[in-house]
Amino acid sequence: MSAQYYPIDKNIKLQPYVGAGLNITEFFDEETGAGAEGLGYDELTLDNPVGLAVQAGMDYAFDEKMFVNASVCMPRSAQKPH
DSSP: OEEEEOOSOTTSSEEEEEEEEEEEOOOOSOOOOHHHHHTTOOOOOOOOOEEEEEEEEEEEESSSSOEEEEEEEEEOOOOOOO
């Protein structure tokens, strides 16, 4: 979930934006592979972290109903395997 801010007039075709929001990650079926087991790790446990996500991107409008989007999102959390 995120909120985005578009600083330029909405009538311009190329719209850059920045955003921030909530990152929620859920891990399931955690398993170790043969390589990890060979190093003495036989079990992997991951928490389901919650953290901040920041985003930057741009929309290009072809017309009122169609556009293309490109964005980069950096989720942050305090997840550490144990």
